[in-house]
Amino acid sequence: MTVCPCCGGKFEGNLxxxxxxxGAxxxxxxxxxxxxxxxxYGRGVLIGAIGVLLLLSFTLSTIIALFEQTQLTIGFWAVVSAAETAAWRLKWTVLPFSILALWGGWLLYASIRRERxxxxxxxLARCGLSACMLVIVMIATFIGLTVPERLxxxxxxFEAxxxxxxxxxxxxxxxYRERYKTYPTSVKDLQDGLPDPYGSIATALSNIDPSTYQPRANLADASAGKGRRLRGAAIRRASTSSATDDTGNEKISFTNYEMKLPGPDKIPNTDDDWLLRxxxxxxxxKSAPQN
Structure with a gap:
């Protein structure tokens, strides 16, 4: 089968x-x-150039991070810190490209070896592949060094x-105590009784179980002359119109309280809850009950 260079036609015969x-x-x-x-030399030069560019990009990013430090110091740990910063900056750009370059470069290098x-x-090809692997190892290593500190x-x-x-x-x-001379009877009273222009109180109360707030008051027992402590829930259920009530119709002032606050897991009523008393x-x- 012969292909004509003029018309591109295929025919049997000699040109x-x-x-x-x-008829040509x-x-x-x-x-x-x-x-x-x-x-x-094209394939070898291409692999080598890609490896050098990747290595230069990491080096340049490290130098930039070094000069961005508050106090410029040229030392081993300063360079390591700058390299860690550069590794985190390049993890979504240079690292994936280095992996692709290593894979593609290895295929080209295999073709070079087959047809020497x-x-x-x-x-040049081996140097380029080595540079790609070096960049991958350095980025992975410096990121791995900073993972414990970042955790x-x-x-x-979370603790802050x-x-x-x-x-x-x-x-x-x-x-609330300074304004009303008593602690609130419930979480809702606390939220409604104070101005909250920035929403900080509402944000703090959103993670709290309202049932864990327990106000208390010390009431004098007129007959025995002893103080007794009543819970806020019990006081709210008591009848203020009873003729035998020692407190009459006077408003009860809560002097003590307890409240459980969620711990680092932000889940109320768990073992890591803090106690505000x-x-x-x-x-x-220290707030857990002792057996």
């Missing part, structure tokens, strides 16, 4: 006799292949948020 479709004829026999053919006569640049920072963030919630509730109860924050291990 010296002319194309059967368009060859001017002579095809040129012989050269005795010496130079190998191509046609292709040259074996050393600790994340835990400290939980602590802010505890202090918000403590401040709100103190403000009369303005004192008690850790879960």
């Amino acid at each position: 010296l006799d002319g194309c059967a479709l368009c 004829r060859a001017v002579g026999e095809p040129l012989a292949r050269p005795e010496i053919e130079l190998p191509a 006569v046609r292709f040259a640049g074996h050393d 600790r920072q994340r835990q400290r963030g 948020a939980s602590q802010a919630q505890r202090y918000t509730m403590e401040r709100a109860l103190m403000e 009369d303005g004192v924050v008690i850790e879960p291990s």
